[in-house]
Amino acid sequence: MFVFNQVEGPSPSIHEFDITGSTYAPEGDVYMGGTKTRCSDYEALSELATICALCNDSSVDFNDVSRDPLLNFLRTFEFSLNVIALCIVIPGN
Numbered sequence: 001m002f003v004f005n006q007v008e009g010p011s012p013s014i015h016e017f018d019i020t021g022s023t024y025a026p027e028g029d030v031y032m033g034g035t036k037t038r039c040s041d042y043e044a045l046s047e048l049a050t051i052c053a054l055c056n057d058s059s060v061d062f063n064d065v066s067r068d069p070l071l072n073f074l075r076t077f078e079f080s081l082n083v084i085a086l087c088i089v090i091p092g093n
Helices: 043-054 072-089
Strands: 002-006 013-016 029-030
Touching: 002 043, 043 072
Parallel strands: none
Antiparallel strands: 002 013
């Protein structure tokens, strides 16, 4: 994932991020250049998390026994946007 850092002149600069995690569980970290990143240091990530969380009709619900996320298969893309938002806005990120 990337966000624009500066858009001036013929070649804009970007911040490129990697997000770990391979399931729909809201678990994972955000890295930039191989180093774990504090998401709060990048205003664009906070804005992206807000957009991901608010601009869809899905929700992350948990199984009471296993605490695994329950997925609404009709909205998998929207669900994954919610998971990304949770990874970004978890305190300490």
